[in-house]
């Protein structure tokens with residue numbers, strides 16, 4: 001079974017796609033086989049960033065049952081040995097509005113992918129499918145810029161992920177979705193009160209599920225150190241969401257070389273390895289490799 005890494009954010013345009021492709025390239029360079037999956041319903045663009053202009057297949061082929069497995073639609077990227085891409089649908093009707101049964105089937109097939117690593121770019125926002133694909137991973141990466149609105153949106157994204165994960169520990173998929181639709185849950189205390197209505201032991205189940213959730217944050221497009229911003233975010237998440245294991249995985253500077261690499265349809269780590277952004281991405285990948293190696297293979301779970 002592959003180690004699954006998901007990349008999410010509250011806001012669009014913060015660098016998820018660029019980071020996904022660079023991490024895929026670097027992990028490929030380290031000898032891992034990697035499959036990238038573009039789950040961004042609104043902005044499927046990983047293929048462009050890797051210089052593939054006309055993917056042969058997309059997720060739509062699997063969702064529409066034209067392909068029997070995700071393996072069949074994973075396309076080897078030319079010039080990037082060991083890296084395959086499952087291109088996005090580019091059609092929000094297909095991914096964002098995926099019915100629960102289809103979502104479960106996609107998740108099941110992700111686990112069957114024959115690569116060491118699967119990287120899922122889940123796109124931005126708090127749609128249920130986005131949250132579910134994010135939560136399904138073994139390693140959760142969250143991207144934000146230093147912009148206060150991006151940080152606030154990331155906080156909201158993590159809050160909803162925590163609520164969804166917590167409730168899923170004892171409610172069915174449909175019940176969780178219904179409850180979240182009709183109840184505005186402000187913070188974890190409210191969530192625990194709500195859970196107690198389902199049984200005395202339910203709040204404990206939620207607290208346990210939160211303890212197992214260790215999202216790692218990447219600050220992107222920064223011009224100065226993000227340590228202070230990260231500390232504030234950490235305090236907020238600890239206080240209101242009880243997420244105590246938030247980690248700062250790294251910071252990537254705003255870098256013109258990265259923009260140029262996007263214009264040349266290549267990861268900056270491949271095109272300009274000495275660029276500041278490329279160096280930051282390599283340091284992030286080094287830490288990520290440690291996390292990958294620490295994954296307990298037997299205890300991996302999917303929602």
Ligand SMILES: Nc1ncnc2c1ncn2[C@@H]1O[C@H](COP(=O)(O)OP(=O)(O)O)[C@@H](O)[C@H]1O
Pocket residue numbers: 009011012013014015016017018019043220221222252253254255256258259262277
């Ligand atoms: N570190 C950076 N330095 C300079 N430009 C960046 C950086 N990160 C992202 N960008 C720019 O922002 C654009 C949007 O990034 P992208 O990865 O597509 O965001 P998302 O996937 O989160 O919507 C990129 O095309 C690139 O031009």
Ligand SMILES: [Mg+2]
Pocket residue numbers: 016017018040043045121123
């Ligand atoms: Mg994107």
